[in-house]
Amino acid sequence: MASVDKHHFDITIIGAGVIGLAVAEELSRRFKDVLLLEKNESHGQETSSRNSEVIHAGIYYPEGSLKASLCVEGRKLLYETCEKRDIPFRRTGKLIVATKPEEEEALEALLGKAQLNGVDDLLLLSGRVVHSLEPEVFASAGLLSPSTGIIDSHRLMRALLIGASDNGVTSVFRSCVTAAHYDGDRHEIEINDGESRIASRVVINSAGLQSDRVAAMPGIDVDLEGYRLKLCKGDYFSASPSPRIRHLVYPVPMPKHEGLGVHATIDLGGRVRFGPDAEYVDDIDYRVDEGKRDTFLGSILTYLPLLAKDSLSPDMCGIRPKLQGPGEDIRDFVISEESRLGLPGWVNLVGIESPGLTACMAIAKHVSNLVQQIMG
Numbered sequence: 008m009a010s011v012d013k014h015h016f017d018i019t020i021i022g023a024g025v026i027g028l029a030v031a032e033e034l035s036r037r038f039k040d041v042l043l044l045e046k047n048e049s050h051g052q053e054t055s056s057r058n059s060e061v062i063h064a065g066i067y068y069p070e071g072s073l074k075a076s077l078c079v080e081g082r083k084l085l086y087e088t089c090e091k092r093d094i095p096f097r098r099t100g101k102l103i104v105a106t107k108p109e110e111e112e113a114l115e116a117l118l119g120k121a122q123l124n125g126v127d128d129l130l131l132l133s134g135r136v137v138h139s140l141e142p143e144v145f146a147s148a149g150l151l152s153p154s155t156g157i158i159d160s161h162r163l164m165r166a167l168l169i170g171a172s173d174n175g176v177t178s179v180f181r182s183c184v185t186a187a188h189y190d191g192d193r194h195e196i197e198i199n200d201g202e203s204r205i206a207s208r209v210v211i212n213s214a215g216l217q218s219d220r221v222a223a224m225p226g227i228d229v230d231l232e233g234y235r236l237k238l239c240k241g242d243y244f245s246a247s248p249s250p251r252i253r254h255l256v257y258p259v260p261m262p263k264h265e266g267l268g269v270h271a272t273i274d275l276g277g278r279v280r281f282g283p284d285a286e287y288v289d290d291i292d293y294r295v296d297e298g299k300r301d302t303f304l305g306s307i308l309t310y311l312p313l314l315a316k317d318s319l320s321p322d323m324c325g326i327r328p329k330l331q332g333p334g335e336d337i338r339d340f341v342i343s344e345e346s347r348l349g350l351p352g353w354v355n356l357v358g359i360e361s362p363g364l365t366a367c368m369a370i371a372k373h374v375s376n377l378v379q380q381i382m383g
């Protein structure tokens with residue numbers, strides 16, 4: 008493992024989740040002197056390995072938002088990357104199903120929203136057609152998204168890390184950034200409470216669930232800037248025997264999109280998992296609450312009425328780094344170079360919840376363009 012024996016870098020990236028890794032690889036194509044710091048002993052041990060691994064089409068997000076544009080661009084880039092670099096993926100397609108008449112209107116609204124976002128391949132289906140595609144699914148109508156798929160996120164992250172390393176990025180693990188200070192020329196970064204220090208012209212904060220705390224380190228008032236994260240947990244249950252479905256199946260989303268509703272995803276091994284739900288929590292605790300079984304079952308039975316009541320077992324969970332608090336309106340990704348706050352070269356990525364995995368390659372390009380402007 009590399010150590011930080013050199014004390015000056017042009018660019019330092021904090022956090023080796025899928026976002027930090029994609030940014031590291033992308034920056035390493037243009038710039039020579041890039042450092043990637045990760046507090047854990049390996050990459051991708053937090054939110055990037057605790058998600059549904061769905062390549063989203065870009066249906067749900069407000070028109071003109073970064074979530075919408077980076078999801079649509081990122082989805083295309085991700086499929087290309089998978090094909091070129093032999094990363095396992097499958098274009099499963101996805102069905103969003105209405106189970107009562109009020110929800111059919113919501114499907115039409117989603118179709119319109121998706122079109123504004125440039126997602127032009129959705130098909131509105133009758134309940135009969137949904138039934139012919141998925142005999143076990145109950146629906147009065149459905150929206151088919153053919154370009155939704157699934158990916159092996161672990162293989163993606165490994166490929167990004169290898170790509171970055173091959174291009175000369177120095178990756179250092181067990182290195183928690185504990186303080187930062189701008190001296191008017193460079194950002195001084197303290198690692199592991201003073202065990203080492205480095206200086207960097209550019210800093211990319213891609214610290215996921217800790218990105219608000221890292222943003223506060225050089226003196227940003229995260230409450231004033233609206234960067235304070237709220238943790239929103241999503242539990243999953245798996246089903247055995249698995250329902251026989253070929254598409255991902257989603258209910259109509261919650262009104263304020265805290266989550267997309269308890270949906271059925273399929274992994275590349277064909278296993279069906281249900282979730283995630285959305286529960287705001289105070290702490291990071293990755294235990295799945297078994298007591299939610301009946302609530303999960305209630306949601307799932309609306310669209311998969313044949314699911315056996317005793318087939319669900321607790322599976323895994325993830326925690327969303329959300330800017331949107333309970334009952335609040337949807338918030339966009341923050342991707343911001345902070346010259347306006349007197350911190351030139353400091354780039355914050357905060358609130359990178361779903362569709363962050365789908366958007367990672369597009370986020371990386373966006374960040375690379377910001378860095379190009381700083382480096383001149």
Ligand SMILES: Cc1cc2nc3c(=O)[nH]c(=O)nc-3n(C[C@H](O)[C@H](O)[C@H](O)COP(=O)(O)OP(=O)(O)OC[C@H]3O[C@@H](n4cnc5c(N)ncnc54)[C@H](O)[C@@H]3O)c2cc1C
Nearest residue numbers: 022024025026046055058059061184215241325363364365
């Ligand atoms: C339940 C759930 C389901 C989801 N499903 C999907 C989906 O199907 N499709 C999709 O596109 N997106 C999905 N997402 C979103 C996606 O998982 C995230 O957007 C993405 O993983 C964020 O990656 P990241 O690199 O920003 O964060 P992380 O993976 O959390 O990485 C951040 C890294 O920073 C490190 N770090 C933190 N603080 C420090 C520090 N001080 N010093 C050094 N290192 C530090 C952490 O250890 C961590 O490794 C889902 C998210 C959740 C929670």
